[in-house]
Amino acid sequence: MNRTSASPGFDVVDLIRRKRDAGVLGGEEIDWLIEAYVADGIADEQMSAMLMAIFWQGLSSGELARWTEAMIASGEEVDLSSLSRPTVDKHSTGGVGDKISLVLAPLVAACGAAVPQLSGRGLGHTGGTLDKLEAIPGWRSSLEPDAILRQLDEVGCVICAAGADLAPADRKLYALRDVTGTVESIPLISASIMSKKIAEGTASLVLDVKVGDGAFMTDTQRAAELARTMVALGRAHQVKTVALLTAMDTPLGRTAGNALEVIEAVEVLSGGGPDDVVEVTLALAREMLSLAGIDADPALALADGAALATWRAMVVAQGGDPDAALARASHIETVRAERSGVVTRLAARPVGVAAWRLGAGRTRKEDPVSAAAGVVWLARPGDEVRAGDPVFELHTDDPDRMDRAREALAGAMEIGDEPPPSAPLVLDRVD
Amino acid sequence: MNRTSASPGFDVVDLIRRKRDAGVLGGEEIDWLIEAYVADGIADEQMSAMLMAIFWQGLSSGELARWTEAMIASGEEVDLSSLSRPTVDKHSTGGVGDKISLVLAPLVAACGAAVPQLSGRGLGHTGGTLDKLEAIPGWRSSLEPDAILRQLDEVGCVICAAGADLAPADRKLYALRDVTGTVESIPLISASIMSKKIAEGTASLVLDVKVGDGAFMTDTQRAAELARTMVALGRAHQVKTVALLTAMDTPLGRTAGNALEVIEAVEVLSGGGPDDVVEVTLALAREMLSLAGIDADPALALADGAALATWRAMVVAQGGDPDAALARASHIETVRAERSGVVTRLAARPVGVAAWRLGAGRTRKEDPVSAAAGVVWLARPGDEVRAGDPVFELHTDDPDRMDRAREALAGAMEIGDEPPPSAPLVLDRVD
Numbered sequence: 001m002n003r004t005s006a007s008p009g010f011d012v013v014d015l016i017r018r019k020r021d022a023g024v025l026g027g028e029e030i031d032w033l034i035e036a037y038v039a040d041g042i043a044d045e046q047m048s049a050m051l052m053a054i055f056w057q058g059l060s061s062g063e064l065a066r067w068t069e070a071m072i073a074s075g076e077e078v079d080l081s082s083l084s085r086p087t088v089d090k091h092s093t094g095g096v097g098d099k100i101s102l103v104l105a106p107l108v109a110a111c112g113a114a115v116p117q118l119s120g121r122g123l124g125h126t127g128g129t130l131d132k133l134e135a136i137p138g139w140r141s142s143l144e145p146d147a148i149l150r151q152l153d154e155v156g157c158v159i160c161a162a163g164a165d166l167a168p169a170d171r172k173l174y175a176l177r178d179v180t181g182t183v184e185s186i187p188l189i190s191a192s193i194m195s196k197k198i199a200e201g202t203a204s205l206v207l208d209v210k211v212g213d214g215a216f217m218t219d220t221q222r223a224a225e226l227a228r229t230m231v232a233l234g235r236a237h238q239v240k241t242v243a244l245l246t247a248m249d250t251p252l253g254r255t256a257g258n259a260l261e262v263i264e265a266v267e268v269l270s271g272g273g274p275d276d277v278v279e280v281t282l283a284l285a286r287e288m289l290s291l292a293g294i295d296a297d298p299a300l301a302l303a304d305g306a307a308l309a310t311w312r313a314m315v316v317a318q319g320g321d322p323d324a325a326l327a328r329a330s331h332i333e334t335v336r337a338e339r340s341g342v343v344t345r346l347a348a349r350p351v352g353v354a355a356w357r358l359g360a361g362r363t364r365k366e367d368p369v370s371a372a373a374g375v376v377w378l379a380r381p382g383d384e385v386r387a388g389d390p391v392f393e394l395h396t397d398d399p400d401r402m403d404r405a406r407e408a409l410a411g412a413m414e415i416g417d418e419p420p421p422s423a424p425l426v427l428d429r430v431d
Numbered sequence: 432m433n434r435t436s437a438s439p440g441f442d443v444v445d446l447i448r449r450k451r452d453a454g455v456l457g458g459e460e461i462d463w464l465i466e467a468y469v470a471d472g473i474a475d476e477q478m479s480a481m482l483m484a485i486f487w488q489g490l491s492s493g494e495l496a497r498w499t500e501a502m503i504a505s506g507e508e509v510d511l512s513s514l515s516r517p518t519v520d521k522h523s524t525g526g527v528g529d530k531i532s533l534v535l536a537p538l539v540a541a542c543g544a545a546v547p548q549l550s551g552r553g554l555g556h557t558g559g560t561l562d563k564l565e566a567i568p569g570w571r572s573s574l575e576p577d578a579i580l581r582q583l584d585e586v587g588c589v590i591c592a593a594g595a596d597l598a599p600a601d602r603k604l605y606a607l608r609d610v611t612g613t614v615e616s617i618p619l620i621s622a623s624i625m626s627k628k629i630a631e632g633t634a635s636l637v638l639d640v641k642v643g644d645g646a647f648m649t650d651t652q653r654a655a656e657l658a659r660t661m662v663a664l665g666r667a668h669q670v671k672t673v674a675l676l677t678a679m680d681t682p683l684g685r686t687a688g689n690a691l692e693v694i695e696a697v698e699v700l701s702g703g704g705p706d707d708v709v710e711v712t713l714a715l716a717r718e719m720l721s722l723a724g725i726d727a728d729p730a731l732a733l734a735d736g737a738a739l740a741t742w743r744a745m746v747v748a749q750g751g752d753p754d755a756a757l758a759r760a761s762h763i764e765t766v767r768a769e770r771s772g773v774v775t776r777l778a779a780r781p782v783g784v785a786a787w788r789l790g791a792g793r794t795r796k797e798d799p800v801s802a803a804a805g806v807v808w809l810a811r812p813g814d815e816v817r818a819g820d821p822v823f824e825l826h827t828d829d830p831d832r833m834d835r836a837r838e839a840l841a842g843a844m845e846i847g848d849e850p851p852p853s854a855p856l857v858l859d860r861v862d
Contacts, residue, residue, distance in 0.1 A: 016612030020486065044476035049611035052483035055451065180480035181447030 034070035051182040059187040071195035074169035078201035085114040086292040092208040094126035096352035097251035102265035106310035109156030111296035118162040125352030135259035135371035139320030204240040204291035212249035214348020227430040245428040256355040257374015259326035327372035329395035350412035354405040358396040465501035482613040490618040502626035505600035509632035516545040517723040523639040525557035527783035528682035533696035537741035540587030542727035549593040566690035566802035570751030635671040635722035643680035645779020658861040676859040687786040688805015690757035758803040760826035772846040781843035785836040789827040
């Protein structure tokens, strides 16, 4: 534990105290903080105190831009300038049943853009895009940089793991935030997301900021603040950025799980699938195409098979078999409606927690996930049910997990006499 | 880095987040936090985040009492109940030229109390009582518990190092706070001071909370809040506690350094010495005697040699030679008045910093200190000086240190045309 570094000689305790007391960190001080932390020149206990001070005092827009810049500079930046297509990516803050990336990347690519989606894995009750795709036999999440470029050129989209060189400061900072109660900070969340998206080299970016009980942000005002902060950060780094705030009180579609969501995504890519998934996907696709300067109707690309063809090409390019049967759980049980009536509410978080407990999600980042596990809901708000009708299917390979999943689902579906008022899916737009 | 401990199963991240969000920690949770941290079951980066959260959100009086209790319970409590004399101790929050403990312990003992002063070392610009006493050849700061009891019985006072068993949680927490910018928190300061004083077994305690430019607390309101918090903590643990707020804008007496301050303390014990040291010493002595239920005039004990005799007995009991010549610096330089006039201000902090830079203080707790180094000021506010008169003496064994000490003193003494208004030394009393 040193108070100072040999070069350029900032005193980390002075910097912590300054931020703690609502002061502003200078650009070189921020560069040094991130660089020294990644190089183990600042101890974890010092950085966690700094992060808690930032949790409280925030970062000015200038500080945040520099902080994000320093995180990007901790690794390599991907250069996509050789691509002939305009690049545009999407990031979701995470929701339950949120398989939209699986549809969106091939859909927007089918319309003429290049979508370089470097993704992460799921933690807790929201699933990760890579975990879902890994349910496809043979599919590889890890690609070399030249393979990514080639695939973007030939197929138009790639969804793969971010390499260790992409903003390594974020990996170290996120692990620290996770164990020190400093995750829920708008500037720190923004820097984490945007450092990776900017470093991946996309020219444009659409953010899907989820709001509601099943999302990281449960409050619309905080979600809007997060969206504004990220949009400003993107613009400050010459990435054209737009955010949609979308509802996450009800889980998206009809499934939460890995293989289950791949199957549902393929239904949407084939021109079918649940209305809510289609609606949010098209809203995001239109924003992405607009930023990329492409005049195309994404609904047509779903209807005419172009999106599905791009999906199949993407899966094949990454070693997967798009026609392979996906894992199916060895144990499937149902939960039945306790009364007759109309579904008035289906809470996203308990559904996500149930899928997680069944094996679809992980608690620690080194945990494996089950491809087959998950939850299927057979009724959504507005649907009529009769007492005794099955309303949930619980899928797992480990029957010991059933009880805790049932516990999570208790009360998740409310049944009443009157249908609920219809609620919009896209709540707001920030650009 | 674990999120949870096996037993009793609290989740430290939950506790950090709760405190961060202004929640209250339960008694068993606090016990577990301190116990697990001392046992290395909670990582430094987690505790530093918790400390920064406490810095912001504070601790309720109930939480603080339990936190302090848990720190005491991390080690051994001293049992002084076998002593025939009433026990009373004093703690100072630290000032420049603050040699009062050296006088006060033998003075109050000479009046009939037992003073069990377990002390620490200095850090930064304020000196430590043990460092000062170690300027006496042969004097030992480290005593076995039975030797402490015997000395309290026979001499009436002891000033020695707190053993490793006394509130070990404080040692670990303080070291962490020092490197994480979480020192300046009233509940954390209070718990740190009071855990040690309560564990040392004294029945009564007088706190000298220094206020001003040369003190840890520069603001009277914050100092009063610290005093109230510590007094309430003492009472909650059945230690009769009173605090005086005393001025620390001007350094006390005429010297700052180790041997230099011992010499000055002996002058006061001999019935002489600077007026300000005598005044603060007597004010504190009267509070201590009152808490101990002893009706005696401490001024008399200074005048009649009783305090000096007790001092000599205390030094001898700890292996020191009270008649030994003390170290004198090999290099002494003077700073001269730039103009004629009356001293209007002598700033404590620069004097403390100069003494520190000359070698009297330490930057890190493992640094050695010089017995001989220090600063003597030859004029105080209200004194008349002529241009060219020596106003400071710089004492050091390392002449390379002179320049930086001179730099620290630049502007420390202001000379004007009108004498400054007289300022009280004792600012307030909290009981």
